[in-house]
Amino acid sequence: MSNELNEIINTASRLLTNKEYTELDSLIDEGVLQRFQQAVLYYFKCIARHEMNSDGQDILGYVHQGLLLNEKYKNLLEIHYIYTMRLDLPECALLSSSRLCESYPDNYTYQFWYAEALQKNGAQADAARAFSKAHCLISILHTQNGDLQNAIIEIDKAIQFDSNHHFAAFNKAKILYYQDEIESAIELLSSLQDCADIQVDVTELQCKIAEYYNDADAMLNFSHRILSTVPDHPYGLRAGIKAARLRRAIIPLFDSIDKVLSYHEDDIWSHLIRFSFAKHLADDDGFFLASHDSDVLYRSIDIFMQSGMYDAAVNRILAFPVTDTRFVVLIEKSAWQLWRYNQFALMKDVMQYALQQTQSSVAFYGFLAESVSCTESMGKGLEIIQQGEQLDPYDTTLGYFKAVILSALWLDKESLPIPLEYTDTLRRVLMEYLSQHPHDSRALYALAGICYSITDYSDAKRYIEQAIDDGISNVYVYYWLARILHKCGDIQGALEAFEQKFEMRSSMSQRKFKHYLTKAEIFADLGDTESLQRTIDFIEQQWPAQLEVDYRQQLENWRHLLQPESN
């Protein structure tokens, strides 16, 4: 509530309490009031007249004036209803009570008022329906407060008023279900099955009752019925998972989880249940039957990967029959997953195993090369790429990982630039890959590196920013962002990239060193001698040995820059 309105209400309330009615009346004429503020004052004016036992018509006059200013003002509508009923003006009472019901559909008092107004207007059938709805609303309140006994009493009254009130009957079935009076609930629900307006809800509750009884067949039956009308119905879909769980049937379970998530990718229950099942499977606790069947192995690997249970996933990969026609597909799919989840050591284990079993896929060399490059050395990774190239130099996956490794090598050690004859090919391979996987942050990062190596800084900037947007986790990326921004002339952006984003890690001493060198370079470009001095001092203090070897001359140049300032 605005302060101004609050003040008006406080003043009016004070005047009312002190019975200073004349002052209260004059408030309306004071100053420039907004329409709603004026309506509020008319309300107080009505209350004052009510306290003074004024004539009802007089009060209604003020109510009308207030409602002209705000036709939905609840307090005035209430007074309007009360006085029109007192003055035996049921037609007018109908107007205010229906407006109140419209604005507050779950308020049972207004519903009663509406019913009474209808009754006084002689609309008996409508009045019965309105009374029924009012009792239904009270029943809902009782249900939510856990008072099921009174909920039933009220719902019965609702049904007495209107035997065709489907909602009331449906709510009664729900209360009976909550009360564990299941048979009565079932009976009532069967009688409601043909009511088109509540059919989905009725079937949903029938399905819930089947769940209560652990009756998988009935659940599936009701679930199909719901889904035939509403294919994305969340409970109807989840019922499929619940039925499969009851049957401990893994494949239908996987299918039904996939189905729910295909409609509702953020369905919390389905995600949690998938994690829970993954744990049962990983523990091999006997919850599932036939959990070593090859179909099950094949499907369960996904569920382990998605649940972060990589060891369990790899165990299943190693147990998967090599003779199965899906072996190569499974290995490639799993390798991509492990790669995306940064599980390079496990990826290496899988690829070494796979290559021992079969050499039918040249892509295997690409995966192995990348995993070796991440766990051992990039040089070794490139050697494996070459082995693969001897079998098929045009394999897409192999080409992709070659690009990734070479650009990583370049990004990591600038002293080893990407051979110029490769850059066009690598750029093309990465662009092709990105057309299929536009949000692969590692490919974007690699492409940024290649662009930087050929001094195409604007593309380098575009790709590295996309890589960051797509969540690349490599902290070194910010070092590169700063360098690229520096080359693009965005000095402030470069400094911000350093200051805000680059995390200093003790294990990254060499990178830290490079980071400070670049920072010094930027300060030198900026002519910020104070910061340059501070940065050089820090470098000298932290990495004296490094400076002796490679960077002494650079430091001397900077000191030269500082000379005139220090003089």
Add this chain to the structure above:
Amino acid sequence: METQILSQQQLFALSLTAPILVSWRTPLYTALTTGQSAEVGDMLQSWWDVTSEQGLREMITWLEKEGGHTVYFIRWIRKFETMTFMQRRDLIAHLKETDRDEYVRAKLVEHYRLDLGPYTILAFDIARITLLVRSGYDMGWIPEDEAWEILLRQADKIVQQRMWMSHFDYLYSYIVGRTFGMRKDVAGTLESIENAHRLITNYSSPWLSHAPWPTFDKTKSAEERSVH
């Protein structure tokens, strides 16, 4: 504080904070302290706008007595109880165009209300009460005895009223509550799930290592029911 061996009930009460603490660096579930004493003050201020003992106590009382977001959730349920399925869908479609926050809330209520049971998203409030109490203890605003009293009251409530039958159900209620309270979009919801799932899958989780869900004297468990 002197190191002491905690009862099973105390450990259970502490573990009710887990859905929130799971995303912290070094969560502690075997002592009253959150183990994050240095950051607790900042957390209280930035998450809750709480900067004083009085503010903290008011927040705890409000969550306990009124039920935070649960009240709004139930309000939506009440509204939906008088509408047909198609009317609910139409309303949600209308809100999608007109009021994004209410759309997220209405959609969540429609999506989960039947599955969540009568205690709806109360776990979100309970987890926050337990975190606030432990934080209050860390700040020196709530004495140890009183902190345990409030924590155990939450645990008792869950057991006495059989609010949820497992950690899974509690976590489910919590995540729906968090999504509802913070009006999370799809990405935000998935992030919450990603953070929390370790509690039911990883053996280092307090729920799987030392604070099992209490066994209730169920009058009528699902297993005991016969197929009709």
